[in-house]
Amino acid sequence: MSASASKVSSLSDEQIINRWGFDYYVFKALSAFRDADYTAFTHFTSIIENLVVRPVDGHSDMIVKLRCMQFLSRINNGDKLDLTFEEPKTPLESAVSVLESICRDMSVPPREQERVKQAIIETLIMVCLRSGEFTRAEEVLLRHFSDAEDSAGKKKLFESLIRRRRSSHSVLQLSSYADFKQDMLDFIERLYRVPEPFLLQMLKRSGHPGVSSEPVTSSSQDRQKTSAAAEHHGSVCACLSLHSLRQVYGVLSERYGVSVSFTQLQQELEEEQEQEESPELHLALSETPREQPEPPYAGMTISRLVQEDDSQLSTAEEEETQISSPHRIVIPSGPDSDDPEVRTPVRRSDTHNHSSECSPAQICTPARHTQKHNRIILSSDVEPEDHATSPPSSRRSSRHKQQQKSDHSESKCVMVEDDGGSSAQVCSPARPSSSSSSPAVRRSARDTQRQSRIVLSSDVEPEDHATSPPSSRRSSRHKQQQKSVHSESKCVMVEDDGGSSAQVCSPARPSSSSSSPAVRRSARDTQRQSRIVLSSDVEPEDHATSPPSSRRSSRHKQQQKSDHSAGESALVSSPAHPSSPASVRRSDRDTQNQSSESECVMEVEDGGSCVQHSTPARPSATDTQRHNRSVTVSSESEDHKSSPATQTPRRRSSPSSGGAHKRRRARWQDVSGTHENWSDEESLFSATSGRSSKKYSRKMWTVQESEWLKEGVRRFGAGHWEKIRSSFPFTGRTAVNLKDRWRTMLKLRLV
DNA sequence: CTAGGGTTACAT
């Protein structure tokens, strides 16, 4: 639609904060991998997987990171032949596929690409040999092994071992899978150096004990510390001085090429404040300053914008450096969120027009002129729905109050606000005259505690949860992982309830079906149902055996039933899912619903997204939403979910495929973005292997994919399918597929 | 590469 052009900008706070969280967890995942803490790696990838389902401001950088995570997660599970990320493929074969995608997107020297691929193939063959899978080893050898002369010797050796059915040989013993993993990590790190995440930088700047001193590029260990801190932060509360902000801003602006000066940002803030309160305004600030003509923004991608936001903060700091002492900014570490509305992530106001340079005291004064205060506010709030995803999260609601009080009493100056829109203003007043006042405000973490209730754990089962309705979601599977999780776990919390769940969704990944599988989550759990969808895939047993087609059908039915039985759950699920794409499916009828929903969507979009982010809208609602408002769904598909049964069926089914082995799910497989959701199915079928016989299997469009498409159309305009396809991590979708889907969406009036 | 009509797979 109209779309195209205007992307203006507004990112919702959730999108921005999720982006911060995303960057942070990617960073952490890499650190964990580097430290050979693969359990932690899995946990982080799981978090990311779930996070990605929520609206996040996306940009190319994000896709690259997702690809890297996808690659590493497959490498990490490469020695487990029973896992599958893409249906027929072994994890390492999937890694090769991802490698190809990476090479396509990032221009990797052919030689390097070949070297890495060869290393993966050799390792795969060795893994097969060690586990006695000679047939498979032979297959891999014939299909993928390099014909290069220099590898001829190895090829002969492998052929010999295969022929003789030898699963032990010095060569097999010499090579260690751990070394291979690190080698692959080195490759990724050479290819793409992940910058230190904004959240970590802020934490460091704040002088947080564990972190502070470390230079930006801290070693992995350091990072871990940091991260830990960050995770906590709920309680931590970081206070930043303007000074620090400036510093950070300087660094970030340079790194990202932000041209906006610190001062400009401050001015903007002021203006906004003046204009007032509406929470939305804030957003504007960050994203795109309407006022500012600055080109920079215009061209920027979301990420950029976000970054800038960050930077803005910093900017403030800089200016005030001197002042710093008095004013502080508190960053809520976690994104909290609660309000549905968006708020701005950061805001800062400053005041002084002039003064900035001066000492603090001065500053204050000036402020009054305007009436605004000097305070700086960072608000970051996250949106309500998602909290789950967001890392730190805490919720603010309660805390706000608390904080506010305190703040008022003491300081007037600063404030933070956070949350809901209202808040923002709140604080402010304090200060007018008082120049000095103290500043800081902080929000406490306490909230966290409460919410924390749910933890998402890791990896493993992500799928399920994801989908599953909020409440339920966590269910069983977690257990397995949980243990590990605990340690770190705190990580994510989801909020549960509410909306959050939705997001979670995971990946859907089909793969999972493992044999044993049963273990993990069965679909049945009622609760989850939503996930069911996912799970379905998971559930190996049934489907696995059955041929794809058949399975699906059957499984659908089964699922449906279950859902129902589950009863409520069913309901839940459906709605819930928004996030989980996979699950989602929409039936035609949905359309009806759609109308209502669609509206919602619109709303959402407006609000937020406009810009780039992908899918913004939909996520939110998940559970709640459905009922409440349409919100949820953003788009289409989800909506559909309303009819649970229908939706699910397909996708899940398909994906489910076999499950013979895949134990865990490959959740990540798709990490990349969202694939997860859908991918499962797809991957199974189409993507990879192609399962042979059938003509083709239908891959239903997930919500996430539809959101990407909508975002793409908004950005580039309808008709530029190839461009859209390459701008989002679609997997298994051609430009024609996008065009067809768009046509369908129009037909259904989903857009 | 895209648009648009025809075909297929799946659900009811």
Place this chain on the structure above:
DNA sequence: ATGTAACCCTAG
């Protein structure tokens, strides 16, 4: 049997 989303085919 029918409806439809996803997919295929082909002209431009």
